[in-house]
Amino acid sequence: MHGVARHSLAPIRPTVPDVRGEKGLQLNEHTLSMRLERVAAHVPAGARLADIGSDHGYLPVALMRRGAIAAAVAGEVAMTPFHAAERTVRENDLDQRITVRLANGLAAIEPGDGITAISICGMGGETIRDILDSGKAHLNGQERLILQPNGGEQPLRQWLMENDYRILCEELLRENRFDYEIIVAERAGPVEYTAEELYFGPLQMQARSAVFLAKWQRILREKQKTLSNFARARQAVPEEKMQEIARQARWITELLA
Numbered sequence: 001m002h003g004v005a006r007h008s009l010a011p012i013r014p015t016v017p018d019v020r021g022e023k024g025l026q027l028n029e030h031t032l033s034m035r036l037e038r039v040a041a042h043v044p045a046g047a048r049l050a051d052i053g054s055d056h057g058y059l060p061v062a063l064m065r066r067g068a069i070a071a072a073v074a075g076e077v078a079m080t081p082f083h084a085a086e087r088t089v090r091e092n093d094l095d096q097r098i099t100v101r102l103a104n105g106l107a108a109i110e111p112g113d114g115i116t117a118i119s120i121c122g123m124g125g126e127t128i129r130d131i132l133d134s135g136k137a138h139l140n141g142q143e144r145l146i147l148q149p150n151g152g153e154q155p156l157r158q159w160l161m162e163n164d165y166r167i168l169c170e171e172l173l174r175e176n177r178f179d180y181e182i183i184v185a186e187r188a189g190p191v192e193y194t195a196e197e198l199y200f201g202p203l204q205m206q207a208r209s210a211v212f213l214a215k216w217q218r219i220l221r222e223k224q225k226t227l228s229n230f231a232r233a234r235q236a237v238p239e240e241k242m243q244e245i246a247r248q249a250r251w252i253t254e255l256l257a
């Protein structure tokens with residue numbers, strides 16, 4: 001059977017819904033989660049894709065099966081998902097088109113691959129930032145980055161800005177009670193985002209979608225709860241931490257006003 005889910009590797013969020021999606025669908029290289037389906041939509045037609053942290057390799061295999069990409073590298077740092085990706089590629093007879101490499105981050109990319117798009121999905125934003133930062137030598141600056149962080153979006157956007165990447169598209173979707181962000185960026189020269197834009201996402205702030213506003217309403221309630229817990233706390237909470245959360249609560253209140 002294709003794509004039998006492994007339960008041993010805990011994702012960073014409680015569940016990245018790749019095992020059973022909404023309506024109990026079995027998710028695999030044939031049926032992607034809504035999250036990976038939206039990531040797939042941002043991969044340019046005919047791309048040579050490097051999917052870093054590919055796990056079971058569902059994204060590159062699904063795209064290749066649809067004829068949407070020309071070639072792919074599936075990179076994995078851990079042995080079990082590396083073997084899972086190898087199996088998915090082999091079972092779909094795609095060994096000639098998709099190379100699975102055991103490598104840390106962007107080290108999976110070799111100069112001859114001619115990569116034009118890189119996806120890094122289902123990890124914390126800080127982890128994605130660290131993968132990009134430590135792998136800079138493997139970037140030629142022409143690749144489209146399609147990033148799907150699970151939290152830590154602010155430090156990831158900060159890295160993009162500091163490295164001359166402009167955010168071309170941002171998406172927010174809610175699946176299985178989790179909010180997922182997708183950030184698409186390309187290197188385009190110096191770009192400046194305000195602190196609020198780095199926090200909320202510059203394009204999401206403009207679009208103000210219903211799902212975006214609902215997410216920040218939820219986060220505001222959490223921040224307010226944290227602040228009132230701080231106020232009741234017996235031990236002193238570091239002033240800096242309190243100020244940081246108070247500032248974020250103020251930003252969110254202004255955003256929602």
Ligand SMILES: C[S@@+](CC[C@H](N)C(=O)[O-])C[C@H]1O[C@@H](n2cnc3c(N)ncnc32)[C@H](O)[C@@H]1O
Binds near residue numbers: 018075076
């Ligand atoms: C939660 S899974 C997400 C899989 C898939 N990208 C998705 O979005 O469904 C994260 C995967 O990233 C891999 N990973 C984490 N850090 C990595 C790194 N530095 N280089 C390559 N893979 C990494 C893990 O081994 C794991 O298989």
